[in-house]
Amino acid sequence: MSTDTAATDATEPAVDVPEGETPDPAAAATRVAADFTRLYGRAPEGVWAAPGRVNLIGEYTDFNEGFVMPLALPHAAVAAVSRRTDGVLRLHSADVDGGVVQLRVDELSPLGDVGWAGYPAGVVWALREAGHEAVRLGADVHLSSTVPTGAGLSSSAALEVVTALALNDLHALGLTRPEIARIGQRAENDFVGVPSGIMDQTASACAVEGHAIHLDCRDLSLVQVPFDPAAEGLRLLVVDTQVKHALGDGAYAERRAGCEEGARRLGVTHLRDVPFDGLADALDRLSAEAEEHVVRYVRHIVSDDHRVVRIAELLGAGDIRSIGPVLIEGHHSLRDDLRVSSPELDLVVSASVAAGAVGARMTGGGFGGSAIVLVDADAEDAVTKAVAEAFAEAGYGAPRVFPALPSAGARRLG
Template identity: 80%
Template sequence: MGVREGFEELYGAAPEGVWAAPGRVNLIGEYTDFNEGFVMPLALPHTAVAAVSRRSDGVLRLHSADIDGPVVELRVDELTPRSDTGWAAYPAGVVWALREAGHAVGGGADIHLASTVPTGAGLSSSAALEVVTALALDELYGLGLTRPELARLAQRAENDFVGVPCGVMDQTASACCTEGHALHLDCRDLSIRQVPFDLASQGLELLVVDTRVKHALGDGAYAERRAGCEEGARLLGVSHLRDVAYEDLDTALARLSDERVRRYVRHVVSDDHRVDRVISLLDAGDVRAIGPVLTDGHASLRDDLRISCPELDLAVSAANSAGALGARMTGGGFGGSAVVLVESTDVDSVTKAVTEAFAAAGFTAPRVFPAVPSAGARRIG
């Protein structure tokens, strides 16, 4: 059953519209967003889809086709951060963030959701839910939000309502990406550049290896690393690690006595530099040369940030051993997915090598699929 039909069955009338917002993979630049650095995500074809209608009585009704359970019914004027509403906290948090920002959404809404973005795979399934809700309400209530404003409100929903201290990359990617491009995002001023990333024309593919190891960013490990980065910035006398130049990294590290903070600073500053390297290579048309940069990024995430896991490390090593041009984990870590840059002719052999390596290690079989740079959030019906 489609989302529109599901809405009609639930709520007894046709929705006013249907919207979609994608998940994302991040090509390069990890844990740099909350350090006001640089990231380079691309939208996936996998989307969260929402059928939505306005209400006038202040009631917010939420339902997911993907999760067993009844309609969640809340009141817009009673929405409270950190309330235990499970999956519904993501769309409810958006309504709360809009309300708190002074936008006229007090009438409420009926929302029915379905998503093809794999959950727990580091592909921003939560951001897709937030952005699709924000876009639908923006259009229905005539709020006039820009896409960066919409992304910021969705981020606030996750930070302050749900309680996950994520940066703004995931929501911006879902809201702003365009088909056939990667998004170069400056997380300080939210300026964006659409970078052509047509791999097919180069005889290349970017694969996602979903390790099936579920990660949860609310477990404290993400927040601990964010706090460590903020401590590093404080000790170095800068507002954010973005302000530490790569050329000055060794000098900066020599000033830090805490080994853990030193590792975090080294990762963030070097990953910002890796984003710059990837941009330069893509601008020069040398797409294959970004492969080793991806692999370097994985080593930094594994050794300095220490957010990898055995399955991610195996995905990267098995893919590279089988002839991939480069690979790295993507997303928040502790599970989730890796991205692998491969020649189109090597897709089957690399996929086979990774799958066999997982089987030999006794791991759950991974899910491997192409990451096709796709469109951001949009109305579809």
Template identity: 75%
Template sequence: MGTASEVAGRFEELYGRAPDGVWSAPGRVNLIGEYTDFNEGFVMPLALPHTAVAAVARRDDGVLRLHSADIDAPLVELRADELTPLSDGGWAAYPAGVVWALREAGHQVSGADLHLASTVPTGAGLSSSAALEVVTAYALNELCGLGLTGPGLAVVAQRAENAFVGVPCGVMDQMASACCTDGHALHLDCRDLSTRQVPFDLAAQGLRLLVVDTRVKHALGDGAYAERRAGCEEGARVLGVSHLRDVPYEDLPAALAKLPDDRTRRYVRHVVSDDHRVERVIGLLDAGDVRAIGPVLTEGHASLRDDLRISCPELDLVVSAADAAGALGARMTGGGFGGSAIVLVESEDAEAVTKSVLDAFVTAGFTTPRVFPAVASAGARREA
């Protein structure tokens, strides 16, 4: 149940009144640029057709009531002025954290009733949490007349996830959900949040981008993500820069020679190289050579696997099986330790490549993955 009318109807059943509106915000896949966002580097995500949908009505009594169509749990009722970071509120921490972050920033948000439903797969590295955060922020921004722009809403949503939920993510996921446009990938500079909408109509080129959800669940709050972020920050400190974005790619060999241990060298090499891969992909897309980005994707996966070490056997198998079946390129996407991979294929080869991946999973004894096309879609918007 995820259409605007269905979500609005369920809202009325729950709360005994019609919502003030219905909004949606998408999940995302990241084409290239992984673990570069918190290093103030470059990323290139695109929004998925899969969305979190929220029916929302404003309240003026300080009460926040939250319900999810996707969780077998009762309605959650909280006080907006009593919200406490890191209180382990489960799924409700994401929308509640947005209310907390807005209030912390000085915005007048006294309460709301929300009913949410999402088609973004959870635990798949497709930013289901960012979609929940952004749709909440987008709705409250409009209902409370806060006047925030897309990047402003993304920063609020990121703060909710960082400070309230406790996941030290960068801003890419929230920016993609808030700011992507239909038919485009988002070239994002994570230092100043400047963006460029890059045309990405694969169908017109006879191409398709497949998402392979391995169904291996990842949990970024388990410390592995934070450890890598700390390692990147340590590398920047040793190199005397504020963030690894400031290390030029051509200076990478000299920079690596200054680092004291293998772990830090691996992390720095990945981040600086992946920033460079984003620039290479942009150059190829601008030149109209879309097929040539395939090897860059596969190269990026090797870096994530070997330098950052955030892949897993299932993700590696997607990439190797897809490449062996004639894919143009493939890589894991998202935070890693499970989740999803993307595969760039000729449209006519999509079925054969998909079969190859599925067969490989059967042979390996892995859970059957979910495969679907990624079509560059619109960011957050009002639906009703």
């Protein structure tokens, strides 16, 4: 995971998109704008969208200053927004029962109990704290999202980024896309109180259609890596187990502490600094003095950083098919070394690979959520059927399957 994937998804149900279908952003923009007008009695000044994301490879590596490789999904949070002049912030979601949440910008403070509204409100607070005085005037915001919640696909980051982009455009704040991502991260960290990293917001703000992002979490430099499975006769599927992960039980914090302990014992500031070709020696040193779980965590982080680099090289060479075994290897590391998988996630991987998938792994923070499956396009139906049958035989609820099309990042729709 990353600290991002540790983050809790926004506590609002997303608009349902029929299985196998891709959301239509133009239709969403029209609907959200019309709903804004009915709700607030005036037309919005604009409509924006920001996508959820799925992580191709690199889990729990970001707080170790390592590498991650997310891509944006076609599923997005859409926001219609207009400025106000009285310092009032009004927030409404089409996907949550209840009315408009009304707040005063000057009174926004961290860790308040405002539910889902904490994500967009946190962005306004973060912009205010960064000295962007124009946001003190207030805004009317109406939101709707097709990003599945609880699936580890960053519904919260989508809400943050779409709000930040809209206000950046309306007030001509001049923020770059990486700066918008940082505003979203600060909203989630300091206002909502979730210790996310920067991956989710970066993917939502900076993604390019037909690419994955090779993000260096040390200096936040990024490279857009071509990733077009369809061009190679492949499909990348997201399988949402519909088991909702919740990392508030301390599992995430325990793994982070274990990684920090491993780095301390190895004499580095972060596990990023342990070279892959020196991993065996590092593990030998740790085995003599560290607890067994620390050794496992170090092995996962260093090897997963290496997997990100390997996949970046393969994609750069146009060899998408060869990433399949690397994905499976990554799942085994998450299952056996980091121990953040679940029976449902393991079943997705084993059933899909047995049915002919090129590769598969859990993605995100684990303990439920989603897996990704790379399949030949002509095997998609067979693999999807095999996973569904395996779930039914195990007595699990039916998983939700949809294509992960590498999509554009946040943008204005109208």
